[in-house]
Amino acid sequence: MREDLELYSLADRHFYEAPSRWSAEESTFDLTFPEGWNRGGNLDWCMARPAGAELPGQGWKIHVSATPDNAERVLEIVARYCFEAGIAFKFLRTGRLVRAYSLKYAPRSASGKLLTLYPVDDAQLETAVDALAEALAGERGPYVLTDLRIGDGPVFVRYGGFIARHCFTDGGDRVLAIEEPDGTLIPDDRRPFFTTPHWVRPPEFLQPHLDSRSAQSASLGYQITEALHFSNGGGVYLARRESDGTEVVLKEARPLAGLDSSGRDAIARLDDEVRALRALDGIEGVPRVHELVDVWEHRFAVLDRIPGRTLQTWSALHNPLVGPRTTPQATRTYAERAVRVLERVTELVERIHEHGLVFGDLHPANVLVDEDDRVGLVDFESASEIGGGQRQHMGYAGFTDPDARGAEIDRQALGALALWLFLPLTSLNALSPGKAGALLAAVEEHFELPEHVRALILDRLRRPAPGTEGAAAPEVRFTDGAGRRAARESLAGAIRATATPERDDRLFPGDVQGFLNGGTDFAFGAAGVLWALRTAGQEVDPAHAAWLSEHASRSDLPPGFFDGAHGIAHVLDLLGHHDQAAELIAGAAPDVALTHDVSLFSGLAGIGLNHLHLADRGGEHLAGALGVADRLAEAVESGRSHGIDVAGRIGLRDAGSRGGLLRGWTGPALFFLRCFETTGQREHLGLAVRALHRDLDLCVARPDGTLQVDGGFRTLPYLDVGSAGIGLIADQVLRHVPDERLSESAMGLGESCRSTLVVQSGLFSGRAGLLATLGRLARGGAGERLPDSVVAHLSVLHWHALGYHGHLAFPGEGNFRLSMDFATGNAGVLAALASLDDFEAEFMPFLEPPGIAPEIAKTLGGNEDSDKVQNTPEGNPHPERTGEATNPIR
The missing domain is CATH 1.10.510.10 (Transferase(Phosphotransferase) domain 1)
Structure with missing residues (x-):
C-alpha cells in the first residue's frame, strides 16, 4: 500500500484525514513558551522561534528522535535547552503524532522524528550537539535514516534546507531545494541514507561520528539482488549467499520503528516471526529459517525463497x-x-x-x-x-x-x-x-x-465491520437515463454533505494528496469538485466558491494544472474571479519557466492548454501558449525521457513507464492538437502524432487483444497512466490526419477500456474514466443510445457504490476511504456520468477545442481561414478527411 494511506486512515473511519486530528485533544504536548518567543507551524508541527530571529536558508540541522513512551520527557529537555540557547526549533504537536509517524507504513523519511533544531552556524551546532548528547544520554529513539547519528543516543544531524524552496528534477518532479554556492537550486536529497551536498564539508567535530559510522558497517554475507518491499520497519530483499550462491530472502527489522497497534516494533515482530517459522519447520509452503543476523543496529532473518507469485x-x-x-x-x-x-x-x-x-x-x-x-x-x-x-x-x-x-x-x-x-x-x-x-x-x-x-x-x-452503520448505498440504476440523473443528484448531495467550509486545510474530503496543497487543487481539492458540479449542471454553493477564493493564493503552490496554480485559476476564472485567476497565473510564471515537466497533470501541457483556454483574456496568455509550444516541441523531438519513459525512471521501485493522457506524452499531443485546431498550422498536428507515437512506444500488446501501457509489474488501461487516454486523443487526431500506426493501434487501445473487473471506481485510475472514455469514443450525437461497452460498465458500477448519510458515495484510492475529489471520488464519477447524457458536458477540461476568436487565432499563427477551424466537426479544418481513419470501436 502507499506509505501515506495508513497515516491518513487513523483519525476517521470514513475519510482520509490529517493525522494531527487523531485524538489530538487527548495527547497535545503542553509546552509553555517563554516571553519573546513566537509560535507558528502547521497541522503536524509547532514552530518555536525567538522574536525577530532570521534563519539562514539552509545549513546543518539537528533531529532528535523519540518513542511514544519517552517523547514528552525528551521534548521538555530539548525545548528547555533551545529556549535558553535561543535556537529555533519545531516539534510534533501531539503524542499520537509521534506514534503515527512510527507506524509500519508511515513515511520512512519522517520516522521517529520528534524535534528539528535550526542552529544558525557551525559553532552553535557544535555546542548544541554536545549539550543535547549529554542531556539525552540513556534516552532511546529510532534511527533517522537520512542523518548522521551522534554517539548512540537519539541526536542526529543532516545538512539541508531550513526554509521551503523548490526546484524541478530532470524528470519534472517539483521537490524541496537547497542552494549551490552559485545560487542554483538543486534537490534537497532526502534519500534514506546520510549524504552531504558536493560542496559541503562536515565540521571537524563530526569526524569521530563519521568514523564510528564507517566502522559499524559490516558485511552481511549476502549480496542483495532486488528490493521486494519497503516499510518503516525495514526492507525485504532477494539475495544470494556469498559463500555458495544460494538464493534467499532477507527480511530486515529496525529497532523502535515500524510499530503496530500494540506498540511492538519491527525487531519484536521479526523475533516472533522467526520463533513461529522454526516451530513450523518442515511444513511445505512455510519458509525455512536459515539464520538470524544482527548487522549494526538492524536485524535480518535469512529465509528460504518460496517459489511463485x-x-x-x-x-x-x-x-x-x-x-x-x-x-x-x-x-x-x-x-x-x-x-x-x-x-x-x-x-x-x-x-x-x-x-x-x-x-x-x-x-x-x-x-x-x-x-x-x-x-x-x-x-x-x-x-x-x-x-x-x-x-x-x-x-x-x-x-x-x-x-x-x-x-x-x-x-x-x-x-x-x-x-x-x-x-x-x-x-x-x-x-x-x-x-x-x-x-x-x-x-x-x-x-x-x-x-x-x-x-x-x-x-x-455475519460479522460486519464495526462503526460503519449507515454506509449502505442507496438504490440506483445507472443503466437508464432517469437512474443516472438520480445518481448525479445523490453524488452532488454527498459532496455538499461532506463540505467543511469552517476548516482551512480542506473543503471536501478526498485523497491524502489533497492535504499537500491546502485542499485547493483540481485533482484532489476544491477546484476540481466545484468544476465537476458546475459542468454537471449542479448548483455551486456560493460559500464553497468563496472558500476556494479565500484559500487559493498560497505562495508555495506548484504551477501545474491538476496539482496547482493553473488548475485553480481555471476554476476561479470560471466562477467569475478573473483578476484573482490572472494573479495566480502570474505568480506561477517563475516556476513555469523552470519546470522540465511536460505532462498534462502537472507540467507544460496542462499549463499551455490553460493559456489557450484563456487566450481571449489577454496577450500574456497568447505569449504563454506560444512559449509552451516551443518548449514542448523541443521535448517531443529530443528523445529525452522527461520522467515518462522507462529509461528515465531507472532506480524507482516497481519502475514502469508513465505513458498516458495525464502523466505521459499524450498530454503534449492534446496541447498540439488544440494548437492546430486553433491555428490551422499542420506542424502542430505533426507534433501531436509524434507525441502519441512516443506513448505507443511505451505500450505492450496483451494476449486478450488489448494494448496497454507498460507499468512495470503490471499493464495499465487508465486515463492517468494508461492506454485509455492515448486512445481518446488518438481518435481525435485521426479525424484530422491519417496515420497508419495510430489506426492500427486504435482497436487495442479501445479494447483496453472494456474490462469487466476494475478495482477502483475513480476517474483518473478507475471505472469512471474507462466508461467516460468509451462514451466519448462512441459519440455520434446527443440522445443516442449508449453503446454496449458503456452500458456494461454502468451495469456493474454499483459494485463500487457505497453510501454516506443517505447519499451515493464512492471510495477513493485503495478503496480504503470514501472520497469526494475529482481524481479518485464522487466529483470524477459525477463528471463521467454527466458526459454520457449531456453532449455539451466534458468529463475533463480541454477535451473540446477552446473556441478562440478568429483574430486571436491569427495572432497565434493561424491563417485567414482560421475561423473555419472552429466551425467544422471536431474543429477539423479539412472536413473532407473526416473518417479517413476512425476508431473501429465507435
Missing part, C-alpha cells in the same frame, strides 16, 4: 473478468483453479493451527502461488499462539475482524479471501457492512461457486 498477481493474470471479453468455459476453468488454490491455502492454515499457531495476517499479498497452483505463505510477523486470546494488531482492510481471537482470525480472513479470489473488492467491506453480500451476489452472476466456498463467504458476512 503473489495471489494478487496470479488473480490478475488468470481471472477472466480482467479483460474485454470472457466465455462460460473461461469462468468455469478459473473457478476450478481458484477453488483449488483456496482449498490449498485452507489446508496450509489448518496445518499451522495444528502446530498451535495462528497465522494472523492472511491476505492476497501474503499468499504465493507457483506454476502448479501450489501455495505458500509469507510474512509471519503477526503469528501468535492459538490459545493466547490475542487480537490482530496489523492487517489488510477487509481481511481483519477486531472481535476475532485465536484461530477465528484466520477463518474470517479465509472467508474474505474466498470472496476476493473472484471479485477483489473486499476492502469495501471495511466501509460498508452490507457490501460483502452484494459482492457475493455479483460473483454468483459470473461464477458457479461450490457450496462449501459459498458457506465460507457467508460466515464472513
Whole structure:
C-alpha cells in the first residue's frame, strides 16, 4: 500500500484525514513558551522561534528522535535547552503524532522524528550537539535514516534546507531545494541514507561520528539482488549467499520503528516471526529459517525463497473478468483453479493451527502461488499462539475482524479471501457492512461457486465491520437515463454533505494528496469538485466558491494544472474571479519557466492548454501558449525521457513507464492538437502524432487483444497512466490526419477500456474514466443510445457504490476511504456520468477545442481561414478527411 494511506486512515473511519486530528485533544504536548518567543507551524508541527530571529536558508540541522513512551520527557529537555540557547526549533504537536509517524507504513523519511533544531552556524551546532548528547544520554529513539547519528543516543544531524524552496528534477518532479554556492537550486536529497551536498564539508567535530559510522558497517554475507518491499520497519530483499550462491530472502527489522497497534516494533515482530517459522519447520509452503543476523543496529532473518507469485498477481493474470471479453468455459476453468488454490491455502492454515499457531495476517499479498497452483505463505510477523486470546494488531482492510481471537482470525480472513479470489473488492467491506453480500451476489452472476466456498463467504458476512452503520448505498440504476440523473443528484448531495467550509486545510474530503496543497487543487481539492458540479449542471454553493477564493493564493503552490496554480485559476476564472485567476497565473510564471515537466497533470501541457483556454483574456496568455509550444516541441523531438519513459525512471521501485493522457506524452499531443485546431498550422498536428507515437512506444500488446501501457509489474488501461487516454486523443487526431500506426493501434487501445473487473471506481485510475472514455469514443450525437461497452460498465458500477448519510458515495484510492475529489471520488464519477447524457458536458477540461476568436487565432499563427477551424466537426479544418481513419470501436 502507499506509505501515506495508513497515516491518513487513523483519525476517521470514513475519510482520509490529517493525522494531527487523531485524538489530538487527548495527547497535545503542553509546552509553555517563554516571553519573546513566537509560535507558528502547521497541522503536524509547532514552530518555536525567538522574536525577530532570521534563519539562514539552509545549513546543518539537528533531529532528535523519540518513542511514544519517552517523547514528552525528551521534548521538555530539548525545548528547555533551545529556549535558553535561543535556537529555533519545531516539534510534533501531539503524542499520537509521534506514534503515527512510527507506524509500519508511515513515511520512512519522517520516522521517529520528534524535534528539528535550526542552529544558525557551525559553532552553535557544535555546542548544541554536545549539550543535547549529554542531556539525552540513556534516552532511546529510532534511527533517522537520512542523518548522521551522534554517539548512540537519539541526536542526529543532516545538512539541508531550513526554509521551503523548490526546484524541478530532470524528470519534472517539483521537490524541496537547497542552494549551490552559485545560487542554483538543486534537490534537497532526502534519500534514506546520510549524504552531504558536493560542496559541503562536515565540521571537524563530526569526524569521530563519521568514523564510528564507517566502522559499524559490516558485511552481511549476502549480496542483495532486488528490493521486494519497503516499510518503516525495514526492507525485504532477494539475495544470494556469498559463500555458495544460494538464493534467499532477507527480511530486515529496525529497532523502535515500524510499530503496530500494540506498540511492538519491527525487531519484536521479526523475533516472533522467526520463533513461529522454526516451530513450523518442515511444513511445505512455510519458509525455512536459515539464520538470524544482527548487522549494526538492524536485524535480518535469512529465509528460504518460496517459489511463485503473489495471489494478487496470479488473480490478475488468470481471472477472466480482467479483460474485454470472457466465455462460460473461461469462468468455469478459473473457478476450478481458484477453488483449488483456496482449498490449498485452507489446508496450509489448518496445518499451522495444528502446530498451535495462528497465522494472523492472511491476505492476497501474503499468499504465493507457483506454476502448479501450489501455495505458500509469507510474512509471519503477526503469528501468535492459538490459545493466547490475542487480537490482530496489523492487517489488510477487509481481511481483519477486531472481535476475532485465536484461530477465528484466520477463518474470517479465509472467508474474505474466498470472496476476493473472484471479485477483489473486499476492502469495501471495511466501509460498508452490507457490501460483502452484494459482492457475493455479483460473483454468483459470473461464477458457479461450490457450496462449501459459498458457506465460507457467508460466515464472513455475519460479522460486519464495526462503526460503519449507515454506509449502505442507496438504490440506483445507472443503466437508464432517469437512474443516472438520480445518481448525479445523490453524488452532488454527498459532496455538499461532506463540505467543511469552517476548516482551512480542506473543503471536501478526498485523497491524502489533497492535504499537500491546502485542499485547493483540481485533482484532489476544491477546484476540481466545484468544476465537476458546475459542468454537471449542479448548483455551486456560493460559500464553497468563496472558500476556494479565500484559500487559493498560497505562495508555495506548484504551477501545474491538476496539482496547482493553473488548475485553480481555471476554476476561479470560471466562477467569475478573473483578476484573482490572472494573479495566480502570474505568480506561477517563475516556476513555469523552470519546470522540465511536460505532462498534462502537472507540467507544460496542462499549463499551455490553460493559456489557450484563456487566450481571449489577454496577450500574456497568447505569449504563454506560444512559449509552451516551443518548449514542448523541443521535448517531443529530443528523445529525452522527461520522467515518462522507462529509461528515465531507472532506480524507482516497481519502475514502469508513465505513458498516458495525464502523466505521459499524450498530454503534449492534446496541447498540439488544440494548437492546430486553433491555428490551422499542420506542424502542430505533426507534433501531436509524434507525441502519441512516443506513448505507443511505451505500450505492450496483451494476449486478450488489448494494448496497454507498460507499468512495470503490471499493464495499465487508465486515463492517468494508461492506454485509455492515448486512445481518446488518438481518435481525435485521426479525424484530422491519417496515420497508419495510430489506426492500427486504435482497436487495442479501445479494447483496453472494456474490462469487466476494475478495482477502483475513480476517474483518473478507475471505472469512471474507462466508461467516460468509451462514451466519448462512441459519440455520434446527443440522445443516442449508449453503446454496449458503456452500458456494461454502468451495469456493474454499483459494485463500487457505497453510501454516506443517505447519499451515493464512492471510495477513493485503495478503496480504503470514501472520497469526494475529482481524481479518485464522487466529483470524477459525477463528471463521467454527466458526459454520457449531456453532449455539451466534458468529463475533463480541454477535451473540446477552446473556441478562440478568429483574430486571436491569427495572432497565434493561424491563417485567414482560421475561423473555419472552429466551425467544422471536431474543429477539423479539412472536413473532407473526416473518417479517413476512425476508431473501429465507435
